[in-house]
Amino acid sequence: MTLAPGRLAATARRPWLSDALLAGALLILVEVTVLAKQEAWSRPVWLPAAAGAAAVIPLAWRRRAPLAVLAVSGAATLAVMLYHGSPGLLALGPLAGLYTVATTSPRRISLGAAGVTLAGVTAGVAAGHHGRLTWEVFLLPWAVVAAAWLIGDNLRVRRAYVAELEAKAARADADRAAEAERAAARERARIARELHDVVVHHVSVIAVQAGAARVVARRGGPTADTQQALTDVEATARQALGELRQLLGVLRHNGDPPARAPAPGLDQLGHLLDDVRRAGLPVEASTEGDPVPLPPAVDMSAYRIVQEALTNVLKHAGCAPTSVVIGYTGQDLRIKVANGRPAGHPSRAGPGSGQGLAGMRERVAMFGGELHAGLSPGGGFTVSARIPLDGARR
Numbered sequence: 001m002t003l004a005p006g007r008l009a010a011t012a013r014r015p016w017l018s019d020a021l022l023a024g025a026l027l028i029l030v031e032v033t034v035l036a037k038q039e040a041w042s043r044p045v046w047l048p049a050a051a052g053a054a055a056v057i058p059l060a061w062r063r064r065a066p067l068a069v070l071a072v073s074g075a076a077t078l079a080v081m082l083y084h085g086s087p088g089l090l091a092l093g094p095l096a097g098l099y100t101v102a103t104t105s106p107r108r109i110s111l112g113a114a115g116v117t118l119a120g121v122t123a124g125v126a127a128g129h130h131g132r133l134t135w136e137v138f139l140l141p142w143a144v145v146a147a148a149w150l151i152g153d154n155l156r157v158r159r160a161y162v163a164e165l166e167a168k169a170a171r172a173d174a175d176r177a178a179e180a181e182r183a184a185a186r187e188r189a190r191i192a193r194e195l196h197d198v199v200v201h202h203v204s205v206i207a208v209q210a211g212a213a214r215v216v217a218r219r220g221g222p223t224a225d226t227q228q229a230l231t232d233v234e235a236t237a238r239q240a241l242g243e244l245r246q247l248l249g250v251l252r253h254n255g256d257p258p259a260r261a262p263a264p265g266l267d268q269l270g271h272l273l274d275d276v277r278r279a280g281l282p283v284e285a286s287t288e289g290d291p292v293p294l295p296p297a298v299d300m301s302a303y304r305i306v307q308e309a310l311t312n313v314l315k316h317a318g319c320a321p322t323s324v325v326i327g328y329t330g331q332d333l334r335i336k337v338a339n340g341r342p343a344g345h346p347s348r349a350g351p352g353s354g355q356g357l358a359g360m361r362e363r364v365a366m367f368g369g370e371l372h373a374g375l376s377p378g379g380g381f382t383v384s385a386r387i388p389l390d391g392a393r394r
Contacts (some may be wrong), residue, residue: 014052015063022061022096030089048090051080055093055150062100068112070097074120075230081124094120095148102152103159110156114149121145189362205279205314208235232278237335265299266326269306273324276310280319283310289328300385301363302326302335309383320380332369333387341379360385 030052054076059068073093080087102110121141146179176191210233273283296304306324313322320339327334357373361382364371369387376382 008357016060019062020060023057024091026056026059026089032093033089035304038334047083048080050074051083052090055080055090059093059096059103063104065241066097066100066104067109067113070094070101070117074117078120081121082127087124091233092145095144097144099148099152099286101182102149103156107153107156108148110153114236117145119143130290136144150349171373205275206237221354264303264307265296266294266302268303268323269300269326272303272307272310276314279314280321281310281314282319283322283324285324285326286311287326288334289330291326292330292389294333294389298333298367298389302333302387303364305339305360305383305385308360312339312356312383313379317381329387331390333389335385335387336382338376338382339380340376357383 004019010015031049050119055073062069074097077087077090077094080090094117098110098113101113125138127140229302269285273285277281306326310322310324313320317339322337322339325334325336359363360373361371364385364387367387369385371383371385372385376380381383
């Protein structure tokens with residue numbers, strides 16, 4: 001009798017069903033064999049038939065109680081060996097039980113079960129053998145018992161190995177997923193910093209320029225001044241719109257868009273200073289040391305740090321005199337943005353909400369640098385950053 005592939009798969013999914021089928025098949029085979037050879041039994045045939053049933057029926061529970069099944073099946077088989085000598089097909093019961101113990105139990109337990117089985121087999125063979133006992137008489141039973149244990153133990157080791165490989169693969173998948181999530185979080189943080197720097201800076205400049213235009217218009221000042229202020233507002237808005245489109249293009253394309261403007265760097269610092277000067281902030285810039293080529297990431301971060309520091313001055317200190325110093329020491333890039341006390345607004349010289357400072361600290365920390373920000377002794381506010389160039393190049 002053969003089972004269709006679908007039924008075989010269903011049986012594999014229900015181990016208890018396969019065990020019951022195994023016990024039933026062996027029961028039929030053992031009972032048929034006993035009945036076919038009943039003339040060989042010197043006593044009533046129901047005794048070996050009952051012993052055969054006791055030896056194979058417990059196999060239906062071999063996965064749930066392997067040691068108990070081996071004990072019952074082995075005892076029934078030993079009784080037949082003591083009664084008749086040869087167990088015949090009844091030996092399949094304890095062999096299957098020993099195999100199950102070896103596949104499901106630790107090796108020390110399965111070795112003990114194999115030792116007890118070998119002792120029972122030896123006693124049964126010795127009691128049922130009517131001739132002279134030699135080691136050849138025990139060779140085949142011992143070999144069969146050892147083979148059942150070795151096959152089961154090998155399967156247990158293989159299953160443990162496969163389970164460990166699957167666990168390692170699962171851990172690797174989890175690690176990859178976690179790393180992908182961390183990378184995505186870092187990218188979101190980077191884009192958030194860029195958006196914050198672009199939007200806050202340009203909107204702050206626009207607000208100051210629009211306020212200046214409103215004041216000029218209200219005072220009835222020259223039309224040329226009003227037009228220039230509005231022109232500056234328009235230029236700053238267009239610049240902000242262009243940078244926003246660039247960042248949104250990165251998001252849409254999941255990478256760099258086909259046409260992308262170069263990332264801002266310290267070579268564009270002059271344009272940044274012109275923007276804030278047009279917004280009414282008196283700012284002076286100077287360079288210390290000999291300028292050296294900077295890695296692109298450091299160059300852009302330095303530009304954004306100066307941009308954010310000047311934006312904070314515009315937002316919180318008004319038109320306070322401000323200085324920007326870019327220093328090259330050979331090992332470090334140093335940035336210092338300091339503003340004086342705003343005239344008539346001493347309470348507005350602080351750092352503000354702190355989100356911009358957090359972004360600056362993150363940028364500096366990426367390269368192992370340091371950032372300090374706080375009130376100056378004589379009033380005003382100072383932001384100073386140090387970015388090690390050796391670590392940035394590596």
